[in-house]
Amino acid sequence: MSSKAPLRIASVNVNGVRAAFRKGMGEWLDGRGVDILALQEVRASTEDLEGLLGPDWNILHDPATAKGRAGVALASRDRAHIHRVELGAAEFDSAGRWLEADYEVNGTVVTVVSTYVHSGEAETPKQDEKWKFLDAMSERLPELAKHSDYALVLGDLNVGHQKLDIKNWKGNVKRSGFLPRERAYFDRFLGPAGEQVEGADGSTGPGLGWVDVGRQAAGEAEGPYTWWSWRGQAFDNDTGWRIDYHLATPALAAVATNYTVDRAEAYDKRWSDHAPVVVDYAL
Template sequence: MSRTLRIASVNVNGIRAAYRKGMGEWLEGRGVDILAIQEVRASRDDLVKLLGDEWTVVNHEALAKGRAGVAIASKLPIVEHRHEFGPDDFDSSGRWIEADFDIDGTPLTVVSVYVNSGEVDTPRQEEKWRFLEAMTERLPQLAGDDARVLVTGDFNVGHTKLDIKNWKGNVKRAGFLPRERAYLDRFFGALGEEITGADETIGTGHGWIDVGRVAAGEVDGPYTWWSQRGKAFDNDTGWRIDYHMATPALAAGASGYTIDRAASYDTRWSDHAPVIVDYTI
């Protein structure tokens, strides 16, 4: 017997501020079963207080107070959760958390990820390379035969020219560097096939599905993040950097892909919009 779950992901840009601006009202009316959150910038106590008793919450805070932070909130029981990720000397705190579920006997794993934003020719970009490399190692471990796994969140990379309105002006900036995009080429490349990345390097496809691109087709956007500066939101000069990346077995049951773009600039409660998908398992 199948069951449909609604899974949403959003970078809240500070959950306390988001709740002051209306996140709670949005969540109350959206029928979400599992919520992956990034850039929480708050403690577990804050999360539990804001979300309420109906949610089970697991989180991982950054070492630096008030920065990063990821969480998964669920109306379903969480069987187990993990946040170990990457090399022992690598600080991935506040950027990766996995939660396991049992959906009527079928295992499901949901990951909330917040990839470093990076900055060209700085240590921040070096940390981003290390994080993307760690993802390269972890993804095959998660994606076993017929596994149902969703890696969702803020990847801080626009995959192709369709994913950034002003792509020509960003080819040398973090977020749209060919080397960054090549990682996504491999993540979304056909399993086991030789993939030529945006930076012309050769790698092997991991076989994950970009649920948003499959749903939208080969069109510009739809975008999930807009700068707070100028008229970026009003002009829809955005980036698609928030993804639902699913194993084929899970993606096969995906439907209703939606980006909850605010009606107007002044009604936004984050600079990102929630990305929502229904999964039949």
């Protein structure tokens, strides 16, 4: 990719890409000027993606083992020159949940990851899978930072890091997505590199030095939320969760601008229960 304009990168959990396009995702994408698009919960075939996005996009897709579940993709205006899908130990099934690609942008290698962390369910086997995934992320993030000074992990990470990230945080402290142990992983992901960090659950571990671009942009303010339940008045009342992230290495975070959550104008204009998160990177 070669351009004087900033690199525009967007991430969204589409909640089924075919349904999202039926409801208006294509119109959003046509007018947004995106260079790299990270998708989660694709729940479709590579052929479906190619048909929906069209020939102007180069598509990488890692479907889930179970058909019709999960699935992550990266689509770009230029071809990635290398990509990887492995995460964690060989016996750990991360299919459809972690996809990495290297892109060359004005002579700089930018590593982009589309990831979909398990939603989990407290004290069940579903949560055990989430712990495994977060452990694997903890091992992979330092490797990514070593691989490229300009690395970016995008996606639905299914954890609200701080009280500012969930409107009704008091009612969710025992639910997956806001458990203290989950939040402690993010305390370490985002803590100063190499320093011992105390997590929300009282545990300690070394900080990995990554930057939450959304929180960097918003400051100490509530939200902006990226997911709202379809039920009740959650969307209309902005009772949401901020669980979709751009996590960047410090060098990349330093050139991030125009962080935007593309919240739909109205409930009936939504094409997913998540909103796209769009950021420009001035490389």
